[in-house]
Amino acid sequence: MAPPSATEVLHLNVGGHFYTATRATLTRYPDSMLYSMFNKKGKTVVQPPPQDDNNRYCIDGDGPTFRHILNFLRLSKLILPKDFNDWDMLTAEALFYEIPKLIQLIVEKREKDSSELLNLNVGGHFYTANRSTLTRYPKSMLYSMFSKKDKIAVQPPPQDDNNRYYIDRDGPTFRYVLNFLRQSKLILPDGFKDWDLLAAEAEFYKIEDLIKCIGKRRKAKKKSMLEVQYVYTGQSVEKDKLNYRWKVTGQAKFLDQLSIKGDDSKTSISWKNKEKISRARLFKEIYEIGFTLMSTVSTSSCNKKSRDRFDGKDRWIFIKDDSN
Known part of the structure; x- marks a missing residue:
């Protein structure tokens, strides 16, 4: 049977967001900051956080993100919404609370997401690429569409009946855009003539390096x-x-x-x-x-x-x- 202190319910105020959890949940990981704050067993206990007017323990951290921290403490699993993209904030909070296992899971999850394959339908032409390829250039439109890191990311494109992300642009030209994202080089077939269309697509996708490369290649043509x-x-x-x-x-x-x-x-x-x-x-x-x-x-x-x-x-x- 767990000691009475372990099942004690604690009320928290994290950055203005209120939570309730047992002491056992908050002290699940002995190396964590929360263990030091709320454990009653060890001799190295730090001073418990101050309490507000309603006797809630105040922690000066990000309130919404603490929800994911607390769920991890309860389940020992990292469970996030499908459209989650606050990775930098979650990483910073995990480091603050000093939860090594959570930090490791975040790193693994981010690496998995970056290698995730995405299927695209660009003007009726189908492509497959890693998320990391599509988000290689942080200032690009594709980064805003498919990054999970950017808070101001635009809404992802709609999906067709086969769950391919649909982009209403020129399909054949996207081949050259995608190859540039993969290799950071502009590789074109001999006799390529669609320079105006390629330049327009580069402008739409806001890939500055590609825009510059197209300009240089056009000027350098013999x-x-x-x-x-x-x-x-x-x-x-x-x-x-x-x-x-x-x-x-x-x-x-x-x-x-x-x-x-x-x-x-x-x-x-x-x-x-x-x-x-x-x-x-x-x-x-x-x-x-x-x-x-x-x-x-x-x-x-x-x-x-x-x-x-x-x-x-x-x-x-x-x-x-x-x-x-």
């Missing part, structure tokens, strides 16, 4: 270039008396799209005198395959010894942004 040269020499400035040479230099995949053909290398086309294509038509074809004129330079000179000798070169640079 630009393709075509160079057109027109070189002319002769004894007169009159066009029909000049010897001239055209040359277009660039990647073979772009040169192949032009109607003009030559016997040059894969990276250039050139032709002399007999005009195969007008400049207007050549430039029109270059524009039609996505290039724009970036710069133009013209140089010319007369030979000092032979004043009727005339040399010149016109040069045009066209660029194409590969990120488009």
Whole structure:
């Protein structure tokens, strides 16, 4: 039979919240602060807490959280509501009351929650990820949706008929967002073009590192270039008396799209005198395959010894942004 003191009912005022428990419950763990406060057996008993006007023992701790502390003392189990997210406060209170077993259970529970698998339905596309992956960036929308630590967490997304969390955003693009959360790297397929959509999704999910990474990648995208040269020499400035040479230099995949053909290398086309294509038509074809004129330079000179000798070169640079 338990001694009378063990079954004695004590009334507590914890931060303005009132509780009632037996002395045996409060002193279940001999290494705890509560044992030192309320045990009548040991010689190392600290001074019991002061009492309020209604003879309740006053403890200056977090009142709502003490409910979970007290239930643990009663059951030796950590039982929490399904939507519980005050982990930092619970940990701090367990440390204050010096309950080692409770501290250990909290650590284990938090680790389990971080590795918990969550099933998502993003715009009709299904994904599975650890909670810790989705909450990697504390300032992100996904952290607010799925973190159990944040007091100001937004309401979790609704669930579909298969208990997948539904997010009304672009499904295919979420693949790249999720891979970034997993690896902290932006990995995209060759020829990726949906930069505007990816940037919009990164903004929605408020992942600052991803937003910055997208900006840097877009700026760093290489630009393709075509160079057109027109070189002319002769004894007169009159066009029909000049010897001239055209040359277009660039990647073979772009040169192949032009109607003009030559016997040059894969990276250039050139032709002399007999005009195969007008400049207007050549430039029109270059524009039609996505290039724009970036710069133009013209140089010319007369030979000092032979004043009727005339040399010149016109040069045009066209660029194409590969990120488009």
